[in-house]
Amino acid sequence: MTEERASLVFSSPPDGVDTVHEFLESVWSANPDVSELERMAFETALIELASNVIQHAGGSGGVTCVLSVTADETGLAASLADTADEGGIVLMGREMPDALSESGRGIPLIRALVDELRYERLDERNVWTITRARAH
Secondary structure (H helix, E strand, O other): OOEEEEEEEEOOOOOOOOHHHHHHHHHHHHOOOOOOHHHHHHHHHHHHHHHHHHHHHOOOOEEEEEEEEEEEOOEEEEEEOOOOOOOOOOOOOOOOOOOOOOOOOOOHHHHHHOOOEEEEEEEOEEEEEEEEOOOO
């Protein structure tokens, strides 16, 4: 398998996480050797990330995102850049909230499903990166 890179530009509204799901279907079709477990974990993390961006960053003007996914023999990676304002984002030390909490599960869930979650602010965009090594 050689490295496969696919990209998607979407805006919310009108697009939502269904657009990301459909995009990932094409990624998996192009990479049939990615196991069901690897797909499920990576896709769940990426959908959670996209959902959080749409929910928390989509102010009155909405948000535009550029999503790139790379798959090769060693791993899966995604980069999601969004046009939202910079937020007070803290990735380190985030624990899963208690069972009665109504929010705060997104980042801990993503971190549990991937090997690396990074965030940085570049050129007036929030850039999120997730990576997951593939089993051999």
